[in-house]
Amino acid sequence: MTTASDQPDSTSGAPILTGADLHLDFGQTRALRGAGLSVCPGEIVAVMGTSGSGKSTLLHCLAGILSPKSGSVTFAGREVTAMTDVERSALRRSEFGFVFQFGQLVPELSIVENVALPLRLCGVKGRQAAVDAKGWLDRLDVAHIADHRPGEISGGQGQRVAIARALVARPKVIFADEPTGALDTLQGEQVMTLLTETARETDAAVVLVTHEPTVAAFADREVIVRDGMTRSGEIKAEEFAR
Template identity: 50%
Template sequence: MRGVTHRYRTHATAPAVLSTVNLAIPAGSSVAVMGPSGSGKTTLLHLMAGVLRPSEGSITWRGQDLAAMSDRRRTRLRRADFGFVFQSGQLLPELPAEENAALPLMLGGTSRTEAVAHVRPILQRLGLAGMTRRRPGELSGGQAQRVAIARALAGSPGVIFTDEPTGALDSSTGAAVMHQLVAAAAAHGATLVVVTHDAQVAGVCSRTITLHDGRIIADHAAGGAR
């Protein structure tokens, strides 16, 4: 991100939610984004993921400027290169775990049989062997969130974006899920970006960025400042 400013109103004098943000995230790293409510955390994530187009500045991914892309190209990018894990998991209640995890592949044209065969080993590595045919209502909160992690990994994304991935879980389950998320992303060679209010969640990541009033006010690697 270079010189990224974002306003939710188009007028140049409208207040900026993010202001002149410069940020580089190395491939394969895990980054937590922290800050008080209204600091711009979710807006930052949505800009990096191509959900929003910045008012000013550039956001480059593998040599491509997301700000210059059409909506259609950014949609394809989110489907092919990015994975997402949300606070509630957002699983489809009528589908079993293996089909929920395989959904991005099936939406991309892969047959159900091939897509499910691809995600079963991922589900097994996340501790869900024997639960692949269970529907979300038959899973605990931690198990359902691990299905969401498997879904995010299904397409072998370059980046996984997560917004409060443990916010709906108790502290011990959340810690276990977060450790599995970081380990799974690393095993698949994916970069991980985590928006969180929880310092324990941030502590699992290799780097923590703190926002305040739309600006980065701190940037610390695990063990010290960058």
């Protein structure tokens, strides 16, 4: 069950996104058992847990990708769990940004076209979308690969591009699922620095799923997921090394 400790500090302001008492089963497996959390504008929350704990499932419910069996998800006063599939898709295009472990860039598109894609899906004309995309690539120090294809760039560069794509439409919430999982330590630190700094500059909330304490250290607050339930607090780093 979600407890008060899973909520932001009272000094953080009103939450922009809240998941409460979320339950979800995959067949006979209980993935979520009353999990939940809230995040405020500009706040970075690390969701930690071992493999199979339910942390990615929680993120997908908060993002409207999965529909929980019961419980509620509310974004900016609107109940996401009551929306239609079309409404949730529109929400993900206009208000949410995503960074995944392997970037998930479209291989057939150039880097600048990949970054511009969220804007194009929101109806921004091609020329303006490209200008905005190039601006974000320059901001993240990867403007020189704008005309490359995803298969021609490194993993670290790919994650910088993924961050640019996540931020180009200036979303209210960024969902980052193991964004450094495929990177070495140095690249991971660089990616997390860029992600957190640019999110704070745009006042975007970040829900960051990770099992790495060094990655979670970039967050303002940690929420632990265990057996489909959430709680806040410290936990020994070795518990996430398994």
